[in-house]
Amino acid sequence: MEWEEWEPFYLRIVREMGYSIEKDREAAQILRALLLEGDDYILREELKAVVGRRVYIFGAGPSLEEVLNKFDFSDGTLIAADGATSALLEFGLVPDIVVTDLDGRIPDLKIANDRGAFMVIHAHGDNIEKMGIYVPIFERILGTCQTEPLDIVYNFGGFTDGDRAAFLAEALGAEEVVLVGFDFGETVGRWSKPGLKEHSPMWESKRKKFAFAKELLDWLAKNGKAKIIQFPVSGEGG
Numbered sequence: 001m002e003w004e005e006w007e008p009f010y011l012r013i014v015r016e017m018g019y020s021i022e023k024d025r026e027a028a029q030i031l032r033a034l035l036l037e038g039d040d041y042i043l044r045e046e047l048k049a050v051v052g053r054r055v056y057i058f059g060a061g062p063s064l065e066e067v068l069n070k071f072d073f074s075d076g077t078l079i080a081a082d083g084a085t086s087a088l089l090e091f092g093l094v095p096d097i098v099v100t101d102l103d104g105r106i107p108d109l110k111i112a113n114d115r116g117a118f119m120v121i122h123a124h125g126d127n128i129e130k131m132g133i134y135v136p137i138f139e140r141i142l143g144t145c146q147t148e149p150l151d152i153v154y155n156f157g158g159f160t161d162g163d164r165a166a167f168l169a170e171a172l173g174a175e176e177v178v179l180v181g182f183d184f185g186e187t188v189g190r191w192s193k194p195g196l197k198e199h200s201p202m203w204e205s206k207r208k209k210f211a212f213a214k215e216l217l218d219w220l221a222k223n224g225k226a227k228i229i230q231f232p233v234s235g236e237g238g
């Protein structure tokens with residue numbers, strides 16, 4: 001998704017969610033500075049080499065557990081949306097890429113990174129403090145933002161970690177993007193927030209986030225090159 005396509009979505013998101021564009025911009029600059037300081041950042045070409053023809057993106061919906069129990073995902077690139085990293089690790093899988101705004105369980109994100117996962121860390125106005133603390137502990141980081149892209153801080157489009165991962169996969173050449181654990185129902189999966197002990201009823205800000213995420217994924221299915229597939233496809237997985 002080009003900036004011109006993303007900007008109208010972003011302006012609606014900012015208005016609806018009450019975010020500050022200035023703070024989002026500041027966050028992008030801060031991430032850039034942290035990446036340069038740490039000297040452990042990567043460029044899109046390096047991540048493109050990791051992305052195969054088929055990509056599985058794992059969201060943190062409640063269905064994830066059953067699906068991870070039943071199916072094998074060894075024929076594609078594995079991308080975990082933030083909290084879903086914890087579920088994958090529980091099932092002995094290490095994602096190839098983690099897409100995060102640093103509100104998943106940090107120790108699990110770190111384990112995934114230590115075991116080889118590339119980190120796609122997103123800068124926004126509400127994670128500036130977390131970036132300062134946690135960006136330095138990770139390796140092999142690609143930076144993203146939701147305002148105008150900077151040289152080493154990319155904007156491929158997308159809002160929540162899950163739909164943003166799908167836009168990343170599309171931009172890096174995936175032909176098939178399979179969404180796993182993207183329930184978007186009335187229940188938020190227990191992996192979604194470090195404080196959640198169990199699957200939890202939807203709260204208002206999350207409902208708004210999910211509405212944008214769904215709209216963006218519909219946009220991608222219509223306008224992107226990659227085929228977007230919801231898993232399990234009907235008939236599979238009961």
Ligand SMILES: Nc1ncnc2c1ncn2[C@@H]1O[C@H](COP(=O)(O)OP(=O)(O)OP(=O)(O)O)[C@@H](O)[C@H]1O
Pocket residue numbers: 058059060061062081082083084101103104159160161162163181182183184185187188189191192193206209213
């Ligand atoms: N029912 C669901 N519960 C949780 N995540 C879901 C669900 N359905 C789809 N997802 C996708 O899985 C992703 C999991 O990411 P996660 O919940 O850890 O963080 P997030 O996008 O940063 O949201 P927040 O900022 O509210 O924490 C979401 O971004 C969303 O796109």
Ligand SMILES: Nc1nc2c(c(=O)[nH]1)N=C(CO)CN2
Pocket residue numbers: 019020024101124125126146159160161209
């Ligand atoms: N300013 C701001 N931007 C975001 C936020 C957030 O909480 N604040 N959460 C996101 C992931 O869901 C993506 N972008």
Ligand SMILES: [Mg+2]
Pocket residue numbers: 082083100101102103104161
């Ligand atoms: Mg997150």
